[in-house]
Amino acid sequence: MSIAIEVAANIPLFKDFDEASLQKVASLMSSRTYLSHDIVMRKGETAENLAFLLSGKLQVVDLSEEGREIGIHFIQPGTYFGELSVIDGLPRSASVISVKLSEVAFLPSNHARELIFHHPLIAKRLMTHFAQIVRAASNQRTLLSIPNAFQRVFAQLQTFVRESKDGQVIEGLPKQHEIAIMVNTSRETVSRAIHTLMKLNIVEKQGAILIVKQPEQLKHVATVGVDEANIPKK
Amino acid sequence: MSIAIEVAANIPLFKDFDEASLQKVASLMSSRTYLSHDIVMRKGETAENLAFLLSGKLQVVDLSEEGREIGIHFIQPGTYFGELSVIDGLPRSASVISVKLSEVAFLPSNHARELIFHHPLIAKRLMTHFAQIVRAASNQRTLLSIPNAFQRVFAQLQTFVRESKDGQVIEGLPKQHEIAIMVNTSRETVSRAIHTLMKLNIVEKQGAILIVKQPEQLKHVATVGVDEANIPKK
Structure with missing residues (x-):
């Protein structure tokens, strides 16, 4: 259980992260390969990990009560996902499936929280990311009206x-x-x-x-x- | 320029904050009174401050291109607002007006960023708040569909x-x-x-x-x- 430090260094969230922290985080992560159509994350589950797409392509799937697809959102290599449940401890808000052969790295939730809340660099990146989502959601609401x-x-x-x-x-x-x-x-x-x-x-x-x-x-x-x-x- | 430490201690974001940090943050904040219909924050402006409603009631006003009101959102005493622009440096996403006599405290953006990114307790609260907004926005999108x-x-x-x-x-x-x-x-x-x-x-x-x-x-x-x-x- 661990990924190469060079792989961790390539994850944008860890850009310019100090060597010691990077070494530690790499040692705590594990990775797994998914075939096309595999389920990577299930809506409703609790968060065991913060996830990072290393290669391939994933799709976030959210369904309405009647089973219609809502929005379409792809996850590109380098991106992290599943951070909401890691932060607030509530169930996953959507499922994630692989649309082609993909490799995903996982950092256990307790270590992810330590990382997110205690490193100013990571905290800033995550909050800037949230600010973007909140602004985009607000714009989309304006558009839908x-x-x-x-x-x-x-x-x-x-x-x-x-x-x-x-x-x-x-x-x-x-x-x-x-x-x-x-x-x-x-x-x-x-x-x-x-x-x-x-x-x-x-x-x-x-x-x-x-x-x-x-x-x-x-x-x-x-x-x-x-x-x-x-x-x-x- | 400063507010009483007792006033800062009553702000939920600072709950259980250590005495020294609380003292410092109170010394950096200032407060101002607004009459009903006064403009507290203008859409499009850059962020000079993170704001906290101490008493009264404010309304977030967002207008579509054609001037229709989008959503209705009130700010209740104890809440902070204007955090998006403080974090990402982009212009304010909406205007805020007072709907009755209100008192607002301000923390300059550079100090707010220091606070948000470097104190794990504050970082965690802010991210949990963001997680809530993102989940609510996602639910509202489902609903609007x-x-x-x-x-x-x-x-x-x-x-x-x-x-x-x-x-x-x-x-x-x-x-x-x-x-x-x-x-x-x-x-x-x-x-x-x-x-x-x-x-x-x-x-x-x-x-x-x-x-x-x-x-x-x-x-x-x-x-x-x-x-x-x-x-x-x-």
């Missing part, structure tokens, strides 16, 4: 926009049914909304990338809707 | 239910327009949903309190809707 489904899609697309050398673009656009779940509408509505943006020449598809040709207009239609915006079609 | 407005109202009411000596009750029920904002529907729909529950004898109004006479049925109608539940009217 928009009554018009098209406008919700436009507003969600805005959150994906990044600055690149080609101007503003959306890379790695989630699948239409994934966006539909995020903004609480149907896949068909997402499809129609994106096609409307293309017809209005606000966005343009280039392979896997969506070029946002008129960022101001995207913001405008998200705020007032397509009818009110009154944009000439191309 | 329910397509039927009546069911959203029922599910929201469920979150207010508390155990009392009279069985399960809802005390301090928010106003109908406040519930409407929480679950993204109209005040009229909230009113009709609650009246439906009364007609079905699932809840009963007794003064300011709502007695939940059939908690299992409340859960059932929230999950499958009134039509599917097929409950005999009283």
Whole structure:
């Protein structure tokens, strides 16, 4: 039971961590390999460990009472997960499954708490991470309160926009049914909304990338809707 | 510039804090009185302070792009607020106004960060608080993803239910327009949903309190809707 110190050093949460602490934490961790579709963490369980994805890809799965999927969230290598239950001792809030061959490292909860609460560097990183989640949740609540489904899609697309050398673009656009779940509408509505943006020449598809040709207009239609915006079609 | 050590000792975040640290933190804080409708914190500003409500009542005000109010959240005496910007250095995410005569204590951001990241007791309390917010946000997202407005109202009411000596009750029920904002529907729909529950004898109004006479049925109608539940009217 332990992982190599070089592996621990590569985990972003431990970046610039002093050698002695890193050595100790590596000695307390263990790792396990998961095949695609394996369950890594079960909703409702108590927290035995803080987990770190070393390689592969995991998906957080949260279901409504009726079994519908809520949100879609992937865990990328380098990230920790399961920290909520480690901190508050309450059951896991969601399940986590592997979507491809993945390696996960585990740090037992009591050691994880010692680490989280007693090392200012780690405490700061974890709280900054929480602050991000709280802000994102607040933004998503604002977005979901928009009554018009098209406008919700436009507003969600805005959150994906990044600055690149080609101007503003959306890379790695989630699948239409994934966006539909995020903004609480149907896949068909997402499809129609994106096609409307293309017809209005606000966005343009280039392979896997969506070029946002008129960022101001995207913001405008998200705020007032397509009818009110009154944009000439191309 | 400083507040009495007895005042600082009464702030829950500092409960069981050692005398020396308490003395130091009290000496670094200052307090200010606000009249009803005064602005305590402005959305978009940078964080100069971590704030604590000593007495009175404040409201967090968040507006959508079009100026609609999103959510309704009150700050009660003893609570700290404005911690997000103190932690991540980003602008304030919402404004805070006083709803009656209130006294607020302020701890400058640099001292607040020293306190938050270097004292395990404070770090633990703050992270537990964040864990609560993240779980609540996740539950609210689940709730908002329910397509039927009546069911959203029922599910929201469920979150207010508390155990009392009279069985399960809802005390301090928010106003109908406040519930409407929480679950993204109209005040009229909230009113009709609650009246439906009364007609079905699932809840009963007794003064300011709502007695939940059939908690299992409340859960059932929230999950499958009134039509599917097929409950005999009283």
